[in-house]
Amino acid sequence: MPEHQISMVLDLNKCLGCQTCTMACKKLWTDGDGMDYMYWNNVETRPGQGYPRNWDKIGGGFEDGKLRPSEIPTKEDYGQTFEYNYAERLFQGGPQAMPQEEVRNTPNWDEDVGAMTLGENYYFYLPRLCNHCTNPACLEACPRKAIYKRAEDGIVLVDQERCEGYRYCVRACPYKKIYFNELLGKAQKCIFCYPRIENSEANACARQCPGRLRFVGFLDDPTSAVHKLVHVYKVALGLFPEKGTAPNVFYVPPFNPPRRGSYGKSVLEDPRMPMDYLQYLFGGEVIDVIRRLEGELQRAQNGSKSEVLQLLIGRDDQVRYQIPKHGDLIQLPGGRKA
Amino acid sequence: MRFLALILAGCAASLAQTPLDPSAAEWKSAAAVSLALNRTPPLYSTDAPASLDIASVELRLLRGAAGNFVRLEWADKTHDTAAIAKAERAWQSEQLVKQSDATNRFNDACAVMIPARPVVGDLSPSLQMGDAEHPVRIFLWDAARGAAIMEASGRETTKRTGQSFPAQGQYKDGRWTVTMQLPAWPEGTPLAVAVWNGSQQDRDGRKYFTIWFRPR
Ligand code: SF4
Numbered sequence: 001m002p003e004h005q006i007s008m009v010l011d012l013n014k015c016l017g018c019q020t021c022t023m024a025c026k027k028l029w030t031d032g033d034g035m036d037y038m039y040w041n042n043v044e045t046r047p048g049q050g051y052p053r054n055w056d057k058i059g060g061g062f063e064d065g066k067l068r069p070s071e072i073p074t075k076e077d078y079g080q081t082f083e084y085n086y087a088e089r090l091f092q093g094g095p096q097a098m099p100q101e102e103v104r105n106t107p108n109w110d111e112d113v114g115a116m117t118l119g120e121n122y123y124f125y126l127p128r129l130c131n132h133c134t135n136p137a138c139l140e141a142c143p144r145k146a147i148y149k150r151a152e153d154g155i156v157l158v159d160q161e162r163c164e165g166y167r168y169c170v171r172a173c174p175y176k177k178i179y180f181n182e183l184l185g186k187a188q189k190c191i192f193c194y195p196r197i198e199n200s201e202a203n204a205c206a207r208q209c210p211g212r213l214r215f216v217g218f219l220d221d222p223t224s225a226v227h228k229l230v231h232v233y234k235v236a237l238g239l240f241p242e243k244g245t246a247p248n249v250f251y252v253p254p255f256n257p258p259r260r261g262s263y264g265k266s267v268l269e270d271p272r273m274p275m276d277y278l279q280y281l282f283g284g285e286v287i288d289v290i291r292r293l294e295g296e297l298q299r300a301q302n303g304s305k306s307e308v309l310q311l312l313i314g315r316d317d318q319v320r321y322q323i324p325k326h327g328d329l330i331q332l333p334g335g336r337k338a
Numbered sequence: 339m340r341f342l343a344l345i346l347a348g349c350a351a352s353l354a355q356t357p358l359d360p361s362a363a364e365w366k367s368a369a370a371v372s373l374a375l376n377r378t379p380p381l382y383s384t385d386a387p388a389s390l391d392i393a394s395v396e397l398r399l400l401r402g403a404a405g406n407f408v409r410l411e412w413a414d415k416t417h418d419t420a421a422i423a424k425a426e427r428a429w430q431s432e433q434l435v436k437q438s439d440a441t442n443r444f445n446d447a448c449a450v451m452i453p454a455r456p457v458v459g460d461l462s463p464s465l466q467m468g469d470a471e472h473p474v475r476i477f478l479w480d481a482a483r484g485a486a487i488m489e490a491s492g493r494e495t496t497k498r499t500g501q502s503f504p505a506q507g508q509y510k511d512g513r514w515t516v517t518m519q520l521p522a523w524p525e526g527t528p529l530a531v532a533v534w535n536g537s538q539q540d541r542d543g544r545k546y547f548t549i550w551f552r553p554r
């Protein structure tokens with residue numbers, strides 16, 4: 001159990017699916033050899049196949065305290081990494097720029113497809129990164145003890161010296177957020193931008209997000225937005241809580257407006273997306289959270305002030321990020337341990 | 339511990355050139371011993387045990403001034419190896435990077451483990467990579483990544499030394515033959531062999547292993 005736990009809350013109602021976060025992360029951390037297929041941060045359309053394909057349906061995590069069996073995704077499950085025939089197109093008068101191989105799957109393959117209920121299409125964007133779990137299945141599975149969780153902020157890291165590329169971690173992670181670099185023979189994953197965090201600077205994915213939907217801070221810091229959203233207002237939930245890893249990335253679930261023509265009805269009365277899909281992702285508690293959010297919305301519509309909605313607007317960096325200097329962490333005021 | 343005993347032929351004088359070539363003439367005169375292979379139990383209680391697809395490994399040994407030459411031969415229906423590009427520009431930008439080809443393949447491999455310190459009498463180190471008082475050295479050959487010397491003093495302590503050793507592998511007609519040139523060891527030193535079958539997702543402790551064997 002770390003002394004402090006850094007955390008991120010993402011308000012899914014504000015995500016544009018623009019992938020700016022994905023590219024910020026890619027440019028900063030995963031543009032090296034062997035990392036081409038890795039997106040430590042990815043944004044997937046839900047309902048949808050996800051990245052890697054079907055990651056949510058292949059097990060991992062814990063069951064009765066034991067590692068639940070799973071699989072190592074193939075490279076095609078993650079998505080092919082292909083080049084275009086630019087030289088042919090530009091210098092040899094080829095007809096059009098085309099991928100150099102037959103493309104069967106890419107990380108964002110089914111963008112904006114979603115699903116239908118009663119003749120109406122619905123979908124939302126789900127940005128994903130390593131959850132820096134309190135009970136990381138990746139760490140549990142590693143026989144070399146190459147994965148560790150930092151005491152000072154709970155960030156989960158892979159010791160690149162000790163790692164032998166066995167990929168038990170890839171198999172164990174229920175979110176498939178730890179990757180294998182075949183060239184280096186090492187597992188690699190989101191480092192929660194720890195060099196930035198150590199400098200009181202928010203993660204690149206958060207800072208670059210035009211939707212301003214990411215909140216970063218310490219869960220055990222009662223003054224932080226993440227603490228308030230998760231523990232005080234209780235409007236943010238982890239993904240797949242039943243996978244047993246206790247994720248530390250939380251989501252304000254999509255508010256789920258009523259269907260067209262049902263304006264004014266409660267979102268639980270005639271929801272645009274089936275409630276059981278949201279329950280599948282966020283667990284049964286999501287219904288209470290949506291009720292709470294609806295209550296806040298009504299309050300605001302009736303002219304009262306909603307602290308929760310004010311906070312979720314996340315006007316500026318000061319509102320969204322509370323990242324004390326590492327040296328000051330020890331003085332976090334009376335917060336409960338994460 | 340029960341030991342297999344064997345008189346191994348081969349003498350220093352005949353080693354004019356290194357018999358690293360698996361089909362070198364020297365190997366014809368070296369007696370072969372067949373060592374039974376066992377499967378390690380699953381690492382996690384939730385995993386099914388792996389099947390024993392490879393029953394045994396054949397060991398030949400030539401002792402000479404240049405060290406000991408070991409030749410391992412075993413039947414493996416699947417040839418699990420890949421040409422893996424060397425990462426050179428990791429963590430650099432603005433260049434086309436080399437790609438990982440696959441994420442879920444594992445390579446065939448084998449290893450010879452010997453005690454790092456001279457053994458006393460009949461006592462052999464723990465088969466699980468020795469222990470703190472009885473460290474071991476492991477000479478690992480991987481079909482894709484080549485040879486590497488590792489050290490260990492107990493389970494989960496295996497560490498790369500950064501050193502390599504001369505080795506050659508050949509896959510023909512459903513059989514692997516791997517030759518290794520290892521440093522000389524004192525008379526009576528036991529050795530143990532491990533074999534990994536990539537298509538059975540073998541790596542690390544998920545492998546085939548022999549018990550200690552004392553060449554005489
Ligand atoms: S999300 Fe996966 S990789 Fe990240 S800490 Fe949890 S189990 Fe490990």
Ligand code: SF4
Binds near residue numbers: 015019021127205210
């Ligand atoms: S940058 Fe922000 S708005 Fe754009 S996809 Fe990422 S999380 Fe969504």
